Amino acid sequence: MIDQLPHLSQLLKQLQRVPYLASKNIYRVAHHFLSLSPEQMRQFCEVLHTAHRELIKCPRCCAWQERAGNCPFCDSLRRDQTIICVVETWHDLLAVEKTGGYKGAYHVLGAALSPLEGIGPEHLSVAQLRSRLDNGTCREIILACNQTPEGDATASYVARSLDGTEVAISRLARGLPVGATLEYMDKLTLNKALSERRVF
């Protein structure tokens, strides 16, 4: 039936490329867009276009910033530039930022190493990270990679790349999440919590 509606199939094809849209919901989202008023439609596309034009990656930390403004992390005097939290993606940066407990700088690698997906070291912004250490301001780097095989490999790679620099390298604590009961915890996490136990 859809093949008799070429404009609809093209719309569905475009929506299929949007991540995190379940294929089951694509028809409903298409229906939503088709049901918009011409004015709402114009506005949606304009906002999309403008955001695409006006937001760029910060050349230092690789997070999104306004083309006509400053990076909210690198150029803020209220943030401690002696410490850099290295994250895989921009969403990870937002997750750390939402805790409200971190006031240092960030560095977005852009991805995690994943040979299966064809993501190698050349896809990570490690050269930019190294060049940020040249002026000697930074004293500590926190490797805040995900606790996945890809995240572990990425953290090891970044740590090795920083060999020969004076900077201290740390990583996020591993162990029981807040609210966890030992009974329902997986073996690997409980093992880590045991082996990396801290003085009470």
Added chain:
Amino acid sequence: MIDQLPHLSQLLKQLQRVPYLASKNIYRVAHHFLSLSPEQMRQFCEVLHTAHRELIKCPRCCAWQERAGNCPFCDSLRRDQTIICVVETWHDLLAVEKTGGYKGAYHVLGAALSPLEGIGPEHLSVAQLRSRLDNGTCREIILACNQTPEGDATASYVARSLDGTEVAISRLARGLPVGATLEYMDKLTLNKALSERRVF
């Protein structure tokens, strides 16, 4: 942090209005759009605009059709126009169509009655449905509303609106879904299956 990036917050606001995009994923979808090449971005907006311009609701059955073409349901000689399947939404039409077992016409009401959401009889395309019966072609109407309180109310309302017409009115069978085991079936369904039992 986001409030320092006005173009980003506007983009997020627009994406929040898209249904079936979990708010947790909006940042990832925004990142996806910002990372598109200018050419991909242009193409996405163009396809959206063109689809919005070229697809209209069929004035008879209210399903989407090409502005420059025929309705794939109303104007098809291969479909039985003596039977009309009445559904709440276009997605429901697609669900019936995917079964491959129905070759009649459709009628999309546009919504289900829902006083809580402010959806009253004036929002349903029941007048169009009645006018389709005037030429006497249609002999049966299948009320294929959802098995929800709203769907039941809608089906009753449509059935009452058709009082005085010659057409036969049926509804979808209720009972155990294929693959169901009695043990795990909810009471209401099992009750319906009992009270609406059929000759073996």
